[in-house]
Amino acid sequence: MNSNLCNRCGSCVGLSEGKIVFTDREGNYRPKVLHEPDEAQSARLLHACTGKDFSFPGYRKLFYNDSLEFHTYTGPFYEIFIAHANDENIRQTGASGGMISAILIYLLQSKQIEGAVVTGMSKEKPWLTQPYIATTENEILEAAQSKYIITSVNEILPEIEAFEGRLAYVGLPGQVQSIRKLQEINDPSVKNIKYLFGPFYGNTLHFSSVRSFLRSYKIKDYRNISKLYFRYGEWPGNMRVEMSDGRAVELPKFHANYLIPFHIVKNSLLCTDLANEFTDISGGDAWAPVYEERGKGFSMVLGRTAEGMRILSEMEQKGLITLQPITQDEAITMHSHGYDLKKRGTFIRIKFRKLLGQANPDYGYQLSGFPFSRYLMELLIDALFLLLGTRLARWMVEQIPPPTIGRVFEKSRNLWKKATFGIKRENLNG
Numbered sequence: 001m002n003s004n005l006c007n008r009c010g011s012c013v014g015l016s017e018g019k020i021v022f023t024d025r026e027g028n029y030r031p032k033v034l035h036e037p038d039e040a041q042s043a044r045l046l047h048a049c050t051g052k053d054f055s056f057p058g059y060r061k062l063f064y065n066d067s068l069e070f071h072t073y074t075g076p077f078y079e080i081f082i083a084h085a086n087d088e089n090i091r092q093t094g095a096s097g098g099m100i101s102a103i104l105i106y107l108l109q110s111k112q113i114e115g116a117v118v119t120g121m122s123k124e125k126p127w128l129t130q131p132y133i134a135t136t137e138n139e140i141l142e143a144a145q146s147k148y149i150i151t152s153v154n155e156i157l158p159e160i161e162a163f164e165g166r167l168a169y170v171g172l173p174g175q176v177q178s179i180r181k182l183q184e185i186n187d188p189s190v191k192n193i194k195y196l197f198g199p200f201y202g203n204t205l206h207f208s209s210v211r212s213f214l215r216s217y218k219i220k221d222y223r224n225i226s227k228l229y230f231r232y233g234e235w236p237g238n239m240r241v242e243m244s245d246g247r248a249v250e251l252p253k254f255h256a257n258y259l260i261p262f263h264i265v266k267n268s269l270l271c272t273d274l275a276n277e278f279t280d281i282s283g284g285d286a287w288a289p290v291y292e293e294r295g296k297g298f299s300m301v302l303g304r305t306a307e308g309m310r311i312l313s314e315m316e317q318k319g320l321i322t323l324q325p326i327t328q329d330e331a332i333t334m335h336s337h338g339y340d341l342k343k344r345g346t347f348i349r350i351k352f353r354k355l356l357g358q359a360n361p362d363y364g365y366q367l368s369g370f371p372f373s374r375y376l377m378e379l380l381i382d383a384l385f386l387l388l389g390t391r392l393a394r395w396m397v398e399q400i401p402p403p404t405i406g407r408v409f410e411k412s413r414n415l416w417k418k419a420t421f422g423i424k425r426e427n428l429n430g
Contacts, residue, residue, distance in 0.1 A: 005361055009171075010022070011178045015189060019036070022155065027207070027208070052361060052362070054361070054363060060076055079303050081324055083097055083301040090105065094144045108136075113166045116134045116140055118133075118143035121227075127222055129149060129150065132156070160192060169195065197280060200335070202341070204268050212263065212398055219241075225243060258405050284335065352382065
């Protein structure tokens with residue numbers, strides 16, 4: 001915990017029989033030990049934890065030995081597509097192409113599953129996330145769109161174990177990896193999970209990001225939030241907060257990204273898995289001008305297992321989704337900024353942490369040989385995260401209207417991307 005290794009996946013909470021709970025969900029959102037688990041319980045919890053270790057080569061060999069293709073950045077796969085749901089309601093409700101929602105609804109309607117493990121917003125506290133098992137189309141759609149604050153899906157592992165029927169599971173990389181670790185030992189908590197799906201993953205923010213966003217609009221009490229969206233409206237969407245008194249504040253997604261350096265969860269910078277490599281199907285936004293200019297939302301989707309490919313093929317044949325194959329190089333170029341952050345930046349950050357005597361996760365592999373310019377760039381990035389994460393910096397940015405700081409952030413980001421384009425792309429496909 002003191003080394004920022006905990007990714008808040010929730011497995012320790014879910015498997016502890018109430019001995020470990022999450023506290024301060026609106027603050028640091030950390031697990032707290034109320035009663036010491038016994039030796040057998042401790043071993044089970046430690047095995048399920050992906051914050052300390054997860055062998056990418058080992059679990060790839062265990063679960064993906066038959067996959068046709070592999071790249072260190074993308075992980076194992078059969079094919080990569082640009083895709084979207086053909087149902088316009090599903091497509092518009094989702095964060096990009098509505099693919100994960102469409103897949104879950106198809107599996108439910110075709111009786112291949114009886115429920116889906118998803119994350120929505122809490123009914124009691126609509127400013128916080130809440131994992132649950134969806135058993136209807138409406139419940140699946142209620143969980144659509146990205147959640148950029150902390151989620152802990154695996155805290156409901158007891159409900160997953162007790163569920164009568166087959167389940168699809170949707171989670172972030174650290175959460176999915178924990179499920180894979182439990183599947184390795186045939187843990188009863190995951191016996192009902194038949195399929196694993198998940199979005200691409202860049203970073204997670206503390207709930208302080210929402211409080212700060214509201215304070216910038218002179219709204220002090222976040223407990224009056226009635227609805228919180230991170231990708232509201234037409235793709236790519238807006239961050240939107242609706243209050244119980246009828247007020248609503250909204251900011252385009254790319255402008256709201258100004259919150260990231262001020263409120264990022266530090267473990268996000270230790271995750272090397274952008275593309276959710278250990279799912280059956282994973283997907284993210286198709287970041288390319290040819291798709292961005294069209295609006296509506298397009299996803300980049302990777303079919304990683306034979307079962308994942310079967311589902312995609314069935315849905316395409318039934319006219320439920322549109323699939324356009326792309327090459328591995330196209331996929332890497334499309335998310336080059338993310339792969340650079342995760343597959344190069346993370347390993348540089350791990351080296352820096354090691355020099356400082358800090359603990360690091362063991363992923364069973366290391367990448368190195370990056371150009372010196374990339375190390376210098378990382379020093380600047382890390383310095384900015386340290387500086388902007390201070391209380392003073394957070395207070396200062398709250399004094400600026402979000403539309404103003406959002407525009408400044410987007411322009412600065414575009415200048416930064418142009419200035420570092422060569423560094424990020426150098427040997428990226430190698």
